[in-house]
Structures are given as C-alpha cells and as structure tokens.
Amino acid sequence: xxxxxxxxxIVVVGASLAGLRAAEKLxxxxxxxSLTMVGEESQLPYDRPPLSKQVLLGRVRAEDTGxxxxxxxxxxxxxxxxxxxxxxxxxxxxLADGEQLPYDRLLIATGTRARPWPNPGEGALDGVFTLRxxxxxxxxxxxxxxGPRRVxxxxxxxxxxxxxxxxxxxxxxxxxxxxxxxxxxxxxGGALGALAARxxxxxxxxxxxxxxxTALNGRNGRLTGAELSDGSRIEADVAVVxxxxxxxxxxxxxxxxxxxxxxxxxxxGCRAFDMYGIVTDDVFxxxxxxxFPHPLFEYQMLSLEHWGNAVEQAEVAAHNMVNPxxxxxxxxxxxxFWSSQFGxxxxxxxxxxFSDQVxxxxxxxxxxxxxxxxxYRGRITAAVSVNRAKWLEHYQRLIETAAxxxxxxxxxxxxxxxxxxxxxxxxxxxxxxxxxxxxxxxQPDRRLTLMRWSG
Amino acid sequence: MKIVVDLNRCQGYAxxxxxxxxxxxxxxxxxxxxxxxxPEDQSxxxxxxxxxxxxxxxxxxxEAGPGVR
Numbered sequence: 001x002x003x004x005x006x007x008x009x010i011v012v013v014g015a016s017l018a019g020l021r022a023a024e025k026l027x028x029x030x031x032x033x034s035l036t037m038v039g040e041e042s043q044l045p046y047d048r049p050p051l052s053k054q055v056l057l058g059r060v061r062a063e064d065t066g067x068x069x070x071x072x073x074x075x076x077x078x079x080x081x082x083x084x085x086x087x088x089x090x091x092x093x094x095l096a097d098g099e100q101l102p103y104d105r106l107l108i109a110t111g112t113r114a115r116p117w118p119n120p121g122e123g124a125l126d127g128v129f130t131l132r133x134x135x136x137x138x139x140x141x142x143x144x145x146x147g148p149r150r151v152x153x154x155x156x157x158x159x160x161x162x163x164x165x166x167x168x169x170x171x172x173x174x175x176x177x178x179x180x181x182x183x184x185x186x187x188x189g190g191a192l193g194a195l196a197a198r199x200x201x202x203x204x205x206x207x208x209x210x211x212x213x214t215a216l217n218g219r220n221g222r223l224t225g226a227e228l229s230d231g232s233r234i235e236a237d238v239a240v241v242x243x244x245x246x247x248x249x250x251x252x253x254x255x256x257x258x259x260x261x262x263x264x265x266x267x268x269g270c271r272a273f274d275m276y277g278i279v280t281d282d283v284f285x286x287x288x289x290x291x292f293p294h295p296l297f298e299y300q301m302l303s304l305e306h307w308g309n310a311v312e313q314a315e316v317a318a319h320n321m322v323n324p325x326x327x328x329x330x331x332x333x334x335x336x337f338w339s340s341q342f343g344x345x346x347x348x349x350x351x352x353x354f355s356d357q358v359x360x361x362x363x364x365x366x367x368x369x370x371x372x373x374x375x376y377r378g379r380i381t382a383a384v385s386v387n388r389a390k391w392l393e394h395y396q397r398l399i400e401t402a403a404x405x406x407x408x409x410x411x412x413x414x415x416x417x418x419x420x421x422x423x424x425x426x427x428x429x430x431x432x433x434x435x436x437x438x439x440x441x442x443q444p445d446r447r448l449t450l451m452r453w454s455g
Numbered sequence: 456m457k458i459v460v461d462l463n464r465c466q467g468y469a470x471x472x473x474x475x476x477x478x479x480x481x482x483x484x485x486x487x488x489x490x491x492x493x494p495e496d497q498s499x500x501x502x503x504x505x506x507x508x509x510x511x512x513x514x515x516x517x518e519a520g521p522g523v524r
Binding site: 053060064068070307337340345347387 | 457458484
C-alpha cells in the first residue's frame with residue numbers, strides 16, 4: 001500500500017510558494033511517480049513579499065523574485081493556464097483549454113487574488129492598480145518611477161500600509177483611506193492600530209480613517225482623483241486598491257468539494273472535505289486557499305494568508321499524500337507573519353484576533369519597541385513584536401502550552417503599566433482591508449459569508 | 456543566484472548584512488532587506504552569509520542550468 005503511494009500521478013494546481021514547496025517535499029519523501037504543476041501565471045514560482053517592499057522601492061525588479069529551489073522536483077510544468085474544474089469521481093483536473101489531466105492524488109494550492117475595485121468602469125481607469133502578482137508590481141513600480149503627484153491607497157491592511165510606506169520612502173505624496181478606525185486594526189486590534197496610525201502620520205502619510213472611497217474619478221480614461229464618504233475629494237494620479245484578497249475557489253463550485261469564499265475546508269491533515277463534511281482521501285489542500293481546524297484556537301477553521309503557513313502546510317500535505325494513515329501528520333504550526341513598514345519590523349505569532357484582551361508585556365508604544373501579548377479567556381493566544389523579534393520565540397512557547405494570560409512579568413524591558421486592556425478587534429465587515437487571518441467557525445461544509453463591498 | 460529569507464525565522468542578527476552587504480541590508484533596527492537575485496560575483500559572500508545565519512533563515516539556489524526544473 002505504502003509503496004503505491006510513492007508512485008502514481010500527482011497533480012498540483014497552483015504553482016506558487018505552497019505548490020513548489022509541496023513538490024519538493026513529495027520528492028524528498030520518495031515520490032517517484034509523475035508530477036504535474038499547473039499554474040495560472042506564466043512565471044515559475046516567485047516570492048510575493050518583496051513585491052510590496054523592495055520592488056516598489058525600485059531596488060529589485062519584479063521579475064527577479066524567483067523562488068530558490070530546495071531540490072529538483074522533476075515535474076512537468078503547465079504554466080499560464082487556468083484550471084477550470086475538477087471531477088473527483090473521474091479523478092481528473094480540467095484546464096481552460098479543455099485538456100483533462102488525470103490524477104491519483106490532487107493538491108489544490110490555488111491561493112488568492114487581489115479583491116478588485118467594485119466598480120469595473122472605475123477600476124479600468126488608467127492609474128488604478130491592485131497588487132498581488134509580479135506583473136502588478138512591475139506596472140506599479142514603473143508608475144512610481146514616473147513620479148506621480150499623489151498616490152491614493154485604498155485600504156490600510158498590511159499590503160496597503162506597506163505600499164504607503166514605500167511611497168513615503170520614495171518621497172511620493174500618499175493618501176491612505178480606510179473605513180476602519182486605524183490601519184492594521186483588523187489583524188492587530190486597537191492598541192497597535194493606534195500605533196500604526198501615529199506612525200503613518202509621523203511619516204507624512206495623509207491618513208483618512210473612518211471613511212470610504214465612494215467614487216474614483218477620471219478624465220479621458222485616466223484617473224484624476226477620488227471622492228470620499230465625508231464629502232472630501234482628493235486629486236491623485238495613481239490609486240492602489242488594497243481591499244484584501246479573494247480565495248481562488250470559484251473554479252471548484254461544481255466539484256462537490258467544501259469550497260467557498262473563505263477557502264476550501266480540509267482536516268488537520270490537509271485532506272479536503274466534500275460539501276457534506278465528509279473527508280476525501282485523494283484531494284489535499286495547502287496555503288492561502290485552505291481552511292483548516294486548529295486545536296490551539298478551539299478547532300475553529302482558520303484561513304491564513306501567510307507565507308509561513310503556505311510552506312508548512314504544503315510540507316504536511318505533501319507528506320500525507322505519500323504516506324498511509326497511521327504515518328500521517330497534522331498541520332499544527334502556530335500561525336506567524338511579519339511586515340516591515342515605516343522603518344519598523346512587525347512580527348506576529350498566534351492569532352491576535354482570537355483575543356479579548358491585550359497587554360504591552362515589554363517595551364512601550366512610545367519607544368516603538370514592544371511586545372504586545374494577546375489573551376482569550378485567561379490564556380495567551382498571540383504575541384506581536386515591534387522591533388523586538390528576538391522575544392517572540394518565548395511567547396510562542398507560551399501560546400503552544402496555553403499559558404495563563406496575562407503573562408508573568410518579563411525579566412527585561414518591563415513596561416510602565418501592565419494592565420490588560422480590551423484587544424478591540426473590530427468586525428471585519430467594518431474594515432476596508434480584508435483580514436489576513438480569518439477565524440471561520442467550526443463547520444467544514446459551511447460555504448459562509450459572501451462578502452459584498454458596498455462602499 | 457536566487458535567495459529567499461524566511462523572515463518569520465529571521466531575528467535581525469545582521470550577520471548576513473556584515474558578510475554580504477551588497478545583498479543584505481538592515482532597514483531600521485531589525486528589518487532585513489535583501490536582493491532576491493544576487494549577482495554571480497556575490498555568490499561566495501552569499502554562501503558565507505547563509506552559513507553564518509544563527510537561525511538558518513537563508514535559502515540559496517545556485518544558478519541551475521537551462522532546462523533543469
């Protein structure tokens with residue numbers, strides 16, 4: 001049985017970080033069968049985090065972020081072609097050109113795409129961008145090189161905030177419009193959201209919170225500015241729509257799999273559920289498109305848009321694709337991500353939005369150097385550091401062991417006050433930026449909220 | 456030579472920025488910026504930087520020949 005699993009046909013849909021790391025792991029684990037990688041983009045797998053940072057700063061060309069390989073994968077690559085469906089009974093993947101790719105086991109790692117501007121006519125104006133792909137970044141960096149008079153960033157999540165940071169570092173005027181009360185508040189809650197707001201203002205960002213962009217204006221097909229819900233208008237020749245990501249699951253609508261706007265549900269071993277909540281044994285999921293249960297967060301299904309999760313989940317999925325039941329492993333990694341913006345290094349472990357309270361455990365907001373620890377019903381569920389990354393490992397261990405909240409006072413860098421305050425995580429519906437960590441309840445078969453952006 | 460740094464793992468020790476300053480640099484106190492495609496004349500320095508990283512966060516791929524996938 002186990003020998004069979006090391007052979008046969010594996011198809012990986014999605015040729016980005018998760019797909020590549022899974023392919024490498026499959027070969028590491030001794031898979032000698034045929035491996036086919038299908039990718040909608042025409043490039044070989046590349047790294048996305050530099051796109052909103054080094055690339056927008058003009059220091060690195062967008063086409064130069066190709067991911068290094070850990071090993072040769074010996075795959076057949078079908079790039080620049082989209083998968084349009086899967087037949088789980090006939091066991092084949094259907095491609096946009098009608099080709100049917102038979103598989104014995106399938107890995108779905110189709111990730112996300114940028115949420116477009118809701119008004120297609122306005123979104124098509126020259127000067128309106130989203131940022132997700134290498135091509136997006138190349139076009140936007142080129143526009144920044146041309147020296148626009150003002151850039152409008154719509155949505156102050158991590159991507160929007162990093163774009164604003166790059167603008168200021170390049171000396172470009174930038175307005176950030178966010179429906180929520182502060183930048184990053186959807187991922188980090190109120191206290192650090194307030195810090196992010198102060199940081200943006202101190203760096204000369206024209207930050208507008210509590211407003212929505214009601215219209216993008218253009219003349220002769222070119223963007224000229226925007227109207228805001230508070231009645232104000234701004235002139236801008238570039239607008240970047242940073243309203244979060246949408247999971248690439250529509251192509252699975254007729255597959256019978258438990259796919260919806262929050263992702264494709266799977267078990268702790270990355271096996272996809274079908275729409276009745278029954279686990280499949282030959283369809284696996286990894287990366288941003290996966291929705292999976294996590295024991296540290298009451299087995300709620302998590303949807304993560306994290307680089308680290310893509311790698312770790314891909315490795316678990318690949319291991320489980322070529323090993324029999326008793327040798328399979330669960331995906332239990334503690335979620336973690338980073339962002340660098342306005343000269344600060346922000347890192348997170350755990351799930352900050354799974355919290356009711358937060359305490360500054362070390363450092364202070366004033367110093368812009370701190371560790372914030374988040375708790376839920378008396379246990380530690382997350383920690384976020386600002387220029388204090390070396391401390392996070394300690395808190396990660398506390399999260400993994402469900403240590404009591406608030407934490408014991410730290411040996412160094414004790415804050416002036418260590419009274420927990422409400423973590424103030426807003427309902428994601430109230431934000432412009434989508435959550436990069438979404439807690440999506442317990443039911444694998446629920447297709448869940450359809451997010452409609454009503455301006 | 457292709458490079459990727461696992462920035463979850465990176466803790467800003469800055470060994471790489473000392474050993475290969477044209478490829479790795481610190482931005483602020485602990486944020487690392489790097490050039491994902493390093494020029495070939497930097498290869499030796501990049502290899503040394505990867506080896507010296509205290510948390511082994513740097514992954515490097517030597518230039519593969521054409522057609523090697």
